[in-house]
Amino acid sequence: xxxxxxxxxxxxxxxxxxxxxxxxxxxxxxxxxxxxxxxxxxxxxxxxxxxxxxxxxxxxxxxxxxxxxxxxxxxxxxxxxxxxxxxxxxxxxxxxxxxxxxxxxxxxxxxxxxxxxxxxxxxxxxxxxxxxxxxxxxxxxxxxxxxxxxxxxxxxxxxxxxx
Amino acid sequence: xxxxxxxxxxxxxxxxxxxxxxxxxxxxxxxxxxxxxxxxxxxxxxxxxxxxxxxxxxxxxxxxxxxxxxxxxxxxxxxxxxxxxxxxxxxxxxxxxxxxxxxxxxxxxxxxxxxxxxxxxxxxxxxxxxxxxxxxxxxxxxxxxxxxxxxxxxxxxxxxxxxxxxxxxxxxxxxxxxxxxxxxxxxxxxxxxxxxxxxxxxxxxxxxxxxxxxxxxxxxxxxxxxxxxxxxxxxxxxxxxxxxxxxxxxxxxxxxxxxxxxxxxxxxxxxxxxxxxxxxxxxxxxxxxxxxxxxxxxxxxxxxxxxxxxxxxxxxxxxxxxxxxxxxxxxxxxxxxxxxxxxxxxxxxxxxxxxxxxxxxxxxxxxxxxxxxxxxxxxxxxxxxxxxxxxxxxxxxxxxxxxxxxxxxxxxxxxxxxxxxxxxxxxxxxxxxxxxxxxxxxxxxxxxxxxxxxxxxxxxxxxxxxxxxxxxxxxxxxxxxxxxxxxxxxxxxxxxxxxxxxxxxxxxxxxxxxxxxxxxxxxxxxxxxxxxxxxxxxxxxxxxxxxxxxxxxxxxxxxxxxxxxxxxxxxxxxxxxxxxxxxxxxxxxxxxxxxxxxxxxxxxxxxxxxxxxxxxxxxxxxxxxxxxxxxx
Ligand code: SF4
Ligand code: SF4
Ligand code: SF4
Ligand code: SF4
Numbered sequence: 187x188x189x190x191x192x193x194x195x196x197x198x199x200x201x202x203x204x205x206x207x208x209x210x211x212x213x214x215x216x217x218x219x220x221x222x223x224x225x226x227x228x229x230x231x232x233x234x235x236x237x238x239x240x241x242x243x244x245x246x247x248x249x250x251x252x253x254x255x256x257x258x259x260x261x262x263x264x265x266x267x268x269x270x271x272x273x274x275x276x277x278x279x280x281x282x283x284x285x286x287x288x289x290x291x292x293x294x295x296x297x298x299x300x301x302x303x304x305x306x307x308x309x310x311x312x313x314x315x316x317x318x319x320x321x322x323x324x325x326x327x328x329x330x331x332x333x334x335x336x337x338x339x340x341x342x343x344x345x346x347x348x349x
Numbered sequence: 350x351x352x353x354x355x356x357x358x359x360x361x362x363x364x365x366x367x368x369x370x371x372x373x374x375x376x377x378x379x380x381x382x383x384x385x386x387x388x389x390x391x392x393x394x395x396x397x398x399x400x401x402x403x404x405x406x407x408x409x410x411x412x413x414x415x416x417x418x419x420x421x422x423x424x425x426x427x428x429x430x431x432x433x434x435x436x437x438x439x440x441x442x443x444x445x446x447x448x449x450x451x452x453x454x455x456x457x458x459x460x461x462x463x464x465x466x467x468x469x470x471x472x473x474x475x476x477x478x479x480x481x482x483x484x485x486x487x488x489x490x491x492x493x494x495x496x497x498x499x500x501x502x503x504x505x506x507x508x509x510x511x512x513x514x515x516x517x518x519x520x521x522x523x524x525x526x527x528x529x530x531x532x533x534x535x536x537x538x539x540x541x542x543x544x545x546x547x548x549x550x551x552x553x554x555x556x557x558x559x560x561x562x563x564x565x566x567x568x569x570x571x572x573x574x575x576x577x578x579x580x581x582x583x584x585x586x587x588x589x590x591x592x593x594x595x596x597x598x599x600x601x602x603x604x605x606x607x608x609x610x611x612x613x614x615x616x617x618x619x620x621x622x623x624x625x626x627x628x629x630x631x632x633x634x635x636x637x638x639x640x641x642x643x644x645x646x647x648x649x650x651x652x653x654x655x656x657x658x659x660x661x662x663x664x665x666x667x668x669x670x671x672x673x674x675x676x677x678x679x680x681x682x683x684x685x686x687x688x689x690x691x692x693x694x695x696x697x698x699x700x701x702x703x704x705x706x707x708x709x710x711x712x713x714x715x716x717x718x719x720x721x722x723x724x725x726x727x728x729x730x731x732x733x734x735x736x737x738x739x740x741x742x743x744x745x746x747x748x749x750x751x752x753x754x755x756x757x758x759x760x761x762x763x764x765x766x767x768x769x770x771x772x773x774x775x776x777x778x779x780x781x782x783x784x785x786x787x788x789x790x791x792x793x794x795x796x797x798x799x800x801x802x803x804x805x806x807x808x809x810x811x812x813x814x815x816x817x818x819x820x821x822x823x824x825x826x827x828x829x830x831x832x833x834x835x836x837x838x839x840x841x842x843x844x845x846x847x848x849x850x851x852x853x854x855x856x857x858x859x860x861x862x863x864x865x866x867x868x869x870x871x872x873x874x875x876x877x878x879x880x881x882x883x884x885x886x887x888x889x890x891x892x893x894x895x896x897x898x899x900x901x902x903x904x905x906x907x908x909x910x911x912x913x914x915x916x917x918x919x920x921x922x923x924x925x926x927x928x929x930x931x932x933x934x935x936x937x938x939x940x941x942x943x944x945x946x947x948x949x950x951x952x953x954x955x956x957x958x959x960x961x962x963x964x965x966x967x968x969x970x971x972x973x974x975x976x977x978x979x980x981x
Contacts (some may be wrong), residue, residue, distance in 0.1 A: 187639055200387060200389075201389070201405065201407075202385065202387055202388060202389075204387070204407075205388040205389065205407075205409075205871075206385070208409045208410075209388070212409075215781075216390050217391065217392070218391075218392075218930070218934050220408075220938075221392060221935065221936065222940075224937075225409070226408065226409050226410065227409055228410065229409070245364070299412075302470045319385050319388075320748070321385065323583060
């Protein structure tokens with residue numbers, strides 16, 4: 187199964203992924219229309235930087251999600267069929283336990299600051315919006331096996347060069 | 350059928366299959382590789398005007414301000430003004446070259462002549478020069494002097510504008526404080542105004558944008574056309590052909606591309622002079638074809654056939670038949686050298702400010718223009734000899750076209766109907782509703798739009814509704830390739846009222862049939878001719894330009910020049926359609942002003958619509974509103 191996997195050194199910090207994520211979660215799902223209609227959709231991916239490394243990060247949809255374990259209202263559920271960790275905003279009571287539990291800081295607030303907002307992996311799309319938007323390929327939707335194979339190959343090259 | 354998604358031009362479709370099969374990248378491939386394009390840039394809300402940036406505004410949340418505190422409105426307005434200054438600078442620089450040539454003709458320093466003395470005298474009188482008892486060189490010298498004041502004068506109202514703009518407009522512009530001084534000063538000021546920490550007021554920035562539009566209109570377009578007419582002659586109706594089929598495998602093919610006719614006219618002369626050398630090299634002669642507005646300039650005055658418009662320039666090279674492409678400035682894709690390397694042909698750059706890696710550079714100067722043109726044409730013959738077994742694929746596509754409709758030529762045709770009062774038949778037919786109104790389609794191709802589709806679909810709809818269309822630039826090329834610059838299109842596609850009028854005028858003018866439904870008025874700087882026509886029509890009807898049942902459209906705009914021309918049109922009071930939005934949608938204030946509020950101030954406004962049928966409906970609605978207001 188494909189996952190969203192990230193290569194921080196490719197990230198230029200342009201925030202196109204954030205913009206695309208917000209647009210995908212707008213009513214019109216179209217940049218110009220969302221801006222013109224003054225919608226205020228929010229992004230669920232966040233680009234953080236320490237000045238050297240840029241890290242685009244969204245919910246990792248953990249197999250054993252700390253957020254779900256912490257959630258007492260049942261708003262956060264892991265769907266065994268899709269493997270997605272989904273948030274039901276109607277059930278969320280805004281206790282922010284999941285925010286504290288998630289080790290990655292992947293959970294944000296909705297614009298009204300009442301309930302949580304998180305990555306839903308763009309259920310209407312074959313390719314998540316952020317992965318399509320990224321011009322450098324820092325955020326990719328790929329098979330884990332392929333990603334790790336590429337990593338091994340890269341390591342092989344640098345290993346060979348060092349020799 | 351992927352190629353039909355990219356262009357409606359049949360020749361281009363054939364060539365795209367060839368470049369795809371050969372793995373040669375074109376503008377369409379690079380556009381695909383650029384996807385997705387940055388949303389911040391598309392909305393105009395990124396700024397890199399200082400080294401504390403780049404900054405970008407989040408349209409959906411924080412941050413709402415750049416490092417310095419500039420918000421989306423400021424950033425969008427600043428960026429737009431810089432673009433307008435860029436487009437304006439291009440046209441003013443073009444005009445500068447022509448004025449310099451006129452000045453040197455006057456002093457006898459160069460091998461150019463004055464071909465249209467009448468236009469020289471008319472221009473001189475209009476800008477307030479006494480011509481009696483002076484020889485043409487003397488007059489030319491004074492005209493050049495006046496023109497230089499318009500270009501670089503530092504005080505007072507711009508001379509070329511004062512001489513030509515309708516009084517009503519001048520009053521409106523004066524009230525808004527947007528009448529420019531010398532062009533150079535205004536362009537410089539726009540760069541200053543948009544630099545970090547100067548103007549933050551979107552309204553003030555937009556007014557400065559209107560001023561750039563006026564600089565473009567009078568010190569760019571109008572001045573360039575006037576001086577070029579004086580030097581190269583007034584365009585008169587010519588017959589020619591358009592599209593890649595005008596290339597001929599048995600000839601040495603020279604393509605002139607860019608915008609300025611100073612060199613291309615000389616190249617043309619030398620192609621004629623060196624015909625025998627080409628024959629000695631085994632060719633049947635030298636065939637010249639044009640691309641973009643250099644192509645339009647030599648089409649209008651010499652009947653040189655246009656090979657293609659902006660998006661087709663690489664495809665012309667992919668035919669393998671272009672032995673040499675000589676370029677001057679503007680709209681030259683840096684990729685032409687790659688494509689030429691993959692197929693055949695030399696690329697020759699000529700201007701100090703426009704070099705392309707991989708091209709040969711033969712520097713152009715007015716003093717040695719003949720030697721340089723000769724050298725270029727000789728090189729094309731050498732290149733022809735090297736063509737050898739390069740496969741040549743010239744699509745068998747060419748459409749018959751009529752061009753050369755300067756205002757003077759149009760009035761000439763109309764005076765065959767009514768010699769004393771040439772505008773009367775036109776105005777009477779507008780009043781009677783046989784002609785609903787007029788629309789000028791201008792400007793570029795843009796890879797975001799299927800090539801020529803917007804131009805052609807929009808215009809077909811307009812002429813079917815009895816709207817007379819005049820065209821310039823790559824729009825005219827698009828319409829020419831699609832057969833719309835030909836009398837057959839009047840018979841087959843025009844509404845009955847329009848058809849009757851065009852037939853009456855065409856027959857009176859001795860064409861033996863109707864005029865085409867689209868009149869080709871020239872290059873992008875020749876948009877000034879459209880301004881002249883509107884000024885004359887409004888004057889004749891005793892109304893203001895903003896009250897006329899007319900509109901302008903850049904259906905597929907690409908260049909900054911399209912924005913500055915459009916701004917000039919809006920400043921004249923013209924309703925101006927754009928087939929896609931400029932990078933301004935990130936500011937509601939700027940977008941709202943340009944597409945709505947500005948109408949109260951100037952009478953014109955921008956109208957953005959990318960669907961051709963809807964755009965035609967919107968334009969026709971506007972024309973009908975204006976007719977209604979005039980009581981027609
Ligand atoms: S919110 Fe955090 S803990 Fe929960 S699934 Fe996503 S990454 Fe894992
Ligand atoms: S997968 Fe979709 S919801 Fe999740 S971060 Fe990417 S764009 Fe946003
Ligand atoms: S789009 Fe890609 S490069 Fe840009 S901020 Fe997001 S992850 Fe980084
Ligand atoms: S001028 Fe202001 S908005 Fe622009 S880059 Fe500098 S700090 Fe950022």
